[in-house]
Every structure is written in C-alpha cells, then in structure tokens.
Amino acid sequence: MYYLLFYTTVDDYVERRIPYREQHLAYAKAAYDRGEIVMGGPLSDPVDGAVLIFRGESPAVAEEFAKGDPYVRAGLIREWRVRPWRVVFGG
Numbered sequence: 562m563y564y565l566l567f568y569t570t571v572d573d574y575v576e577r578r579i580p581y582r583e584q585h586l587a588y589a590k591a592a593y594d595r596g597e598i599v600m601g602g603p604l605s606d607p608v609d610g611a612v613l614i615f616r617g618e619s620p621a622v623a624e625e626f627a628k629g630d631p632y633v634r635a636g637l638i639r640e641w642r643v644r645p646w647r648v649v650f651g652g
Contacts, residue, residue: 563599598626
C-alpha cells in the first residue's frame with residue numbers, strides 16, 4: 562500500500578531550512594534506501610509544502626518518518642498528515 566505524507570511549511574521555510582537541510586536529506590535517503598520512501602520533494606511556486614510517497618503495510622511508516630524528520634523537529638513544518646493512496650495504474 563502507498564501512503565502520501567503532506568507537509569505544510571512555515572512562511573520562511575526556504576531560509577530557515579538551510580541549517581537542517583543536510584540532516585533532512587540524509588534522513589530521507591536512509592528511508593529511501595530501506596525501501597520506505599518511493600519519492601518526495603517540495604511543492605513549488607510557491608514553496609509552501611512538500612509531498613512524500615511511502616510504501617508500507619500501514620501509515621505508521623510515514624507517521625514515524627514525520628515524527629523523526631529534522632525539519633519537523635526544528636519547527637519548519639507547520640502541519641503534516643498522512644493519507645492512504647490507492648494506485649490504479651503505474652508504480
């Protein structure tokens with residue numbers, strides 16, 4: 562099953578993320594290497610959120626990622642939520 566993790570970022574996210582960016586990317590790459598994250602990245606124009614796609618048996622894989630994400634822990638993510646995603650074709 563796939564799960565979408567939606568992030569809503571703070572207004573000055575692009576500037577405030579700089580000190581945490583390498584930690585966040587390393588954290589995401591480790592989840593990708595474990596086969597948990599399929600893909601992810603920020604929304605653009607404006608940069609006001611991000612979407613990450615997870616694969617797992619339950620939404621816990623995405624929820625646990627969010628709870629430990631350096632961006633979340635640093636207060637750069639105003640809100641996050643996980644939604645199941647039923648893929649009809651592709652993937």
